[in-house]
Amino acid sequence: MKVAVIGLGFRLGYLGQVFKEIDPDFEIVGYVDPEPAGLAGLLDAGVPVLNAYDTPQEMIAAEKFDLLMVGSPNHLHLDHIRIGLEAGLTVFTEKPIVISIEESLQLASLLHQYGSDRLLVGLVLRYSPLYRDLRAAQQQGLLGDVVSIEASEHIEPYHGAFFMRDWRRYGRYTGGFMLEKCCHDLDLYNGVVGRRPRFVASFGGRKSFVPDNAPQNAGINDMEVYHRKPSGWLGADKVFDSDADIIDYQTAIIEYDNGVSMTFHTNLNVPDHFRRFCVVGSKGMAEGDFVRGFLDVHNAHSSEKVVENTYSAPSEKSQHYGADEQMAMDVLAFVKTGAKQPVSALDAIEAGILALSIDEARIGRKVVDLAPIWEQFDACLHGTTLKQSA
Missing domain, CATH: 3.30.360.10 (Dihydrodipicolinate Reductase; domain 2)
Structure with a gap:
């Protein structure tokens, strides 16, 4: 599976390693993060991380991938989710999904427009x-x-x-x-x-x-x-x-x-x-x-x-x-077959x-x-x- 990442912090750095262990073909084709705290751990673990970009829009225009993963600080999630949905992408975002009641209502309006089936969320304990x-x-x-x-x-x-x-x-x-x-x-x-x-x-x-x-x-x-x-x-x-x-x-x-x-x-x-x-x-x-x-x-x-x-x-x-491993398997299954998530x-x-x-x-x-x-x-x-x- 090929993914692009917005916000390559410690959390997505760890998840990238989990995905790679389950799917040997997993690679991060591009990322946007001025301070990618999770990058070193990925490289040490042998996870391919190919290209850095200045903006999500540049990365989306330049790369082909199966999943956009959002691991940016919480207050940026709504904008990054919106960018992904508007581009017709399948998006995985780390929790919490947004940070206020007003943003919750804005996201609900986005889901009315684009549907909720293309937005996955890392509430990992459900897995x-x-x-x-x-x-x-x-x-x-x-x-x-x-x-x-x-x-x-x-x-x-x-x-x-x-x-x-x-x-x-x-x-x-x-x-x-x-x-x-x-x-x-x-x-x-x-x-x-x-x-x-x-x-x-x-x-x-x-x-x-x-x-x-x-x-x-x-x-x-x-x-x-x-x-x-x-x-x-x-x-x-x-x-x-x-x-x-x-x-x-x-x-x-x-x-x-x-x-x-x-x-x-x-x-x-x-x-x-x-x-x-x-x-x-x-x-x-x-x-x-x-x-x-x-x-x-x-x-x-x-x-x-x-x-x-x-x-x-x-x-x-x-x-x-052990929930991260199960979540990675379920997300991979969703990308490949549309399998239902918990x-x-x-x-x-x-x-x-x-x-x-x-x-x-x-x-x-x-x-x-x-x-x-x-x-x-x-x-x-x-x-x-x-x-x-x-």
Whole structure:
């Protein structure tokens, strides 16, 4: 498969290696990125990267390829997606798909014009074996009707420090931490519930990565752990005195339009990290953890454990619990045969709208009703105009 890349950062640099392992003919025929942080890793791994271009338009005009991959900073996604769709290309974009409610509505209008079948999105956890098994258990009726969900995404201090040092520390580029990092998880549970979220509330802030908690205050001068993960564009060294405007902990409460409720918690300073969930249904419950690699399902009547699965990554260098490898296979299958994907651009927009509304609730200290947003979204998606109230 031949691809062209807009935004050759660490993420697409890693994904290029994964694609190459699965498809020996994979090559990047061109890229646009003034500071391609992912290029060295690709070249070291023997992935062909042929030509650099100054603009997406120049690259699209000069090259023939099967897929346009967008890995630029989040705030540039909408323009780069638009360029690809207008050129008649199949586009793969990294998450989050866009960074605001207004951009979500603009993208919905674009999808009305060009269709959503040519836009793929890297919400990679939908491809993970654990999540697929969770959905299979649900489809087999082992859970019954979903009633409530408790979920979390916690990351280790080295990873939290990365967010304080990278361009992702600025909400104007990312849309906020809940969107940048947790849109994966919100998308998963939107999929489990199968309905749109209706009301959200949220609380959070920054308490760990602050000057008072700098290790030097306790006589610890070893800062290696906080610089273990390299930063790219706009990278900085400051961690506990960072100029970041993102949170380092947050809790959200969500009610879906069918009454299902969910709590979601994230924290950037969890030494023994986990990414777990408990889905409680009328006939059973599913409990799992992507980091610790298990899925258990219990029957509500007998308390019998009816599913007991464990998972491990396919290799030491594998990211996202083996989901990247499955995503690469599925994307290749889509390009070659049009095979159905487990996540759509519409799923990604809906997860993004939820994340953005959670932050609106946190900042405004209020409960946000998403019904007006869904009304606007559907109008844009179907090319209709909202009726004006009298």
